[in-house]
Amino acid sequence: MFELIGIPPQALFGQLLLGLINGSFYALLSLGLAVIFGMLNVINFAHGALYMLGAFVAWFLLEYAGIGYWGALILAPVVVGLVGIVIEKTMLQRLYKLDHLYGLLFTFGIALILEGAFKHEFGVSGQSYATPALLKGGTNLGFMFLPFYRGWVVVLSILVCLATWYAIEKTRLGSYLRAATENPRLVQAFGINVPVMITLTYGVGVALAGLAGVMAAPIYSVNPLMGSHLIIVVFAVVVIGGMGSIFGAVVSGYMLGLLEGLTKVFLPEASNIVVFVIMVVVLLLRPAGLFGRER
């Protein structure tokens, strides 16, 4: 077995895989945030709580309806998306005329309510959610051990990100979305029902968070605070990638996950802060983010 600068390859690749897994969740969540910000001009602070909700819906489905992982992978995002649609239709919609800050405060409130309610009901110890039978175990790649489920999470998140990118950049519906992001009033004057598009965009954006929640359930415990731990890093990722840049959100999600993994190997003390250090540097040198357009 070879060694890299005194680091055993098992440790290096193990951390890189862990970084890639974290990166997969960063990418899925920051993708949803970027889509929502582009269309609604709202920084959706409830994103982490809706990710948590996705994991809990998967757990409920298993506990009370006997519906396992694969069913939850479809149903939980639908449920979270519908919750998002109700939030947008009944409340969030009223805030668009005001400053962005109000949307942020409102969604922050929603996040606290959701997390508080789940904490009251389920405590903070967390529920365990079994890895689906099909993806139990793993394989030895020679240089590292790859658990099948973790490989699946990485592949699925890449597929979902690619599909979302394709839908936005290459389809007719995506061109409506891009145009409405630029000039919603004119798009509406062409006969397109923009208010419904905005509602659906919020629904799809938070459904992505719900999907990430289901994917996370077998890896991390299903825990009311799982979202608030993650969302702070995801906001840093979005700022680094550039607010509203779909491409930037996805690429910086994976890159920062990997970078965190590398930092754990080479400078473990810094692994918790590396993302925020980069955020500070990016904000100072390029406030619009690495892939963002200056407004």
Place this chain on the structure above:
Amino acid sequence: MADAVMKMAPAAAGETRLKIEGLNAYYGESHVLHGVDIEVRRGEVVALLGRNGAGKTSTLRSIMGLVGRRTGSIVLGGTETVAMAPHRIARLGIGYVPEERGIFASLNVQENLMLPPVIRPGGMSVADIFALFPNLKERLYSPGTKLSGGEQQMLAIARILRTGADFILLDEPTEGLAPVIVQQIGQAVRRLKEGGLTMILVEQSIHFVSTIADRFYVMEDGHVVDSLTAAELAADRDRLVTYLGV
């Protein structure tokens, strides 16, 4: 090409396509239109004239439902639209070409062209549109805002022609364009008129509209202060000079 435009010829020319009565419009606290009355018959080209800030653009935006608040009456082909959402108003067969052209930077020329949904059968085919505006065909995959001002104006008109709208609101189509482009746009507008489209044309340049429009409304401070036909204008050009100060 001419055949394709002819297909859009409406069934009954002369009936009322738009009737605006007592229209007031507001942006927030500012009251921009004060009791505007305008009527447009099917197949007619009507020009709105007046100085900057007279309320011409606000009148078009009011018809589309794009101002903050409207009161009064705007009847489009028999349907009262004063309380309607913009996307429903558009579905009554109106196409809007805004003053700032509204070409989308994040869409290429083709995507810009295909963006407005078809609202009625009988719109121009993409091939006919390229025959009318050959420049666009060569720039199909350029980002929309990389086009020249004239090409952006052509694109803004072209994308509306695809939708089958039979009533088009054109806001300052020649503003800031070179004379040769103005001529090309003028030809295109004339051809659309021959094809039977109804139009409201907002213009600063009397020279441009006097050769195209059938009737003229003159606006001042959010009111219609005069209206005249093409024959009246030809007979008495000085009548406009007092309003426009040109």
